[in-house]
Amino acid sequence: MAVSYKELGLVNTKEMFAKAVKGGYAIPAFNFNTMEQMQAIVMAAVETKSPVIMQVSKGARNYANATILRYMAQGAVEYAKELGCPNPQIVLHLDHGDSFELCKDCIDMGFSSVMIDGSSLPYEDNIALTKKVVDYAHQHDVTVEAELGVLAGVEDEVASEVSHYTKPEEVIDFATRTGCDSLAISIGTSHGAYKFKPEQCTRDPKTGKLVPPPLAFDVLHEIEKKLPGFPIVLHGSSSVPQDEVDTFNAYCGKLPDAVGIPEEQLREASKSAVCKINIDSDSRLAMTAAIRKYLAENPSHFDPRQYLKPARENMKKMYIHKIVNVLGSNDKL
Numbered sequence: 001m002a003v004s005y006k007e008l009g010l011v012n013t014k015e016m017f018a019k020a021v022k023g024g025y026a027i028p029a030f031n032f033n034t035m036e037q038m039q040a041i042v043m044a045a046v047e048t049k050s051p052v053i054m055q056v057s058k059g060a061r062n063y064a065n066a067t068i069l070r071y072m073a074q075g076a077v078e079y080a081k082e083l084g085c086p087n088p089q090i091v092l093h094l095d096h097g098d099s100f101e102l103c104k105d106c107i108d109m110g111f112s113s114v115m116i117d118g119s120s121l122p123y124e125d126n127i128a129l130t131k132k133v134v135d136y137a138h139q140h141d142v143t144v145e146a147e148l149g150v151l152a153g154v155e156d157e158v159a160s161e162v163s164h165y166t167k168p169e170e171v172i173d174f175a176t177r178t179g180c181d182s183l184a185i186s187i188g189t190s191h192g193a194y195k196f197k198p199e200q201c202t203r204d205p206k207t208g209k210l211v212p213p214p215l216a217f218d219v220l221h222e223i224e225k226k227l228p229g230f231p232i233v234l235h236g237s238s239s240v241p242q243d244e245v246d247t248f249n250a251y252c253g254k255l256p257d258a259v260g261i262p263e264e265q266l267r268e269a270s271k272s273a274v275c276k277i278n279i280d281s282d283s284r285l286a287m288t289a290a291i292r293k294y295l296a297e298n299p300s301h302f303d304p305r306q307y308l309k310p311a312r313e314n315m316k317k318m319y320i321h322k323i324v325n326v327l328g329s330n331d332k333l
């Protein structure tokens, strides 16, 4: 039986994005698959008084089960209230929806926002598919994110060898004809923990660490000029923090030369029309680095709560850092 997100206490992105664009900050969009990730996201959002987007990919739905995720989102709203936030602003969002049927299924199961990713299709086919999803979603007051341009990298089922920057000359036509509520663009961010190949980077002579190429802010500013005030989304925006990579590698992990998007650049993007920034890899890394460390230091422990607790703490710390120091969405409730 169909359920509306409104019955679950969730909100769509409309008002949230309008405020973020005006206020010069961005809403965090954190992916989740497990209860510990969900708890850490809610604790961080409540503690910082931040609106938050909890997003699930098709892979997360396959992993955790679609029904369970819907009740977890409902649980997130109630948990936020229990933690002392009377009016939490929580969005349940489908990340990288790849068909009308998947988007419809999510909308019917209580999602308040969906992404339809037709970015790999020819331009006219992307428009037709996006418009079909928008028509259905808007009947249910659900907001829709679309994508123009291709990001490099690997994220669950989404993979591309090369990136193609969004063409600013296409955005007015695309947004007008599809009626989408926000637009994910490609300006050099990338999916996964290996966002750039070493040959794309330079090496810091002092630390020997890889320095990635800068984001294409000229493309972003072109797009902003074409669509003033229109909500823009950045995917693949984990920073792959060096201290987490170091912990991970110190306890038998193997992530040499992993490289993300520098936080200063994301901070700068947050002040523009970019109002949603997707972070997934950093959460995976924070969780797994903490688990590796705990298990190595406590080889006799086998109760999952013992290692999942520090993992949850580490994710919460990372989420709070992003909200306060990178996106600036704190104290907005």
Ligand SMILES: [Zn+2]
Pocket (backbone or CB within 6 Å): 096, 155, 191, 235, 236, 278
């Ligand atoms: Zn993505």
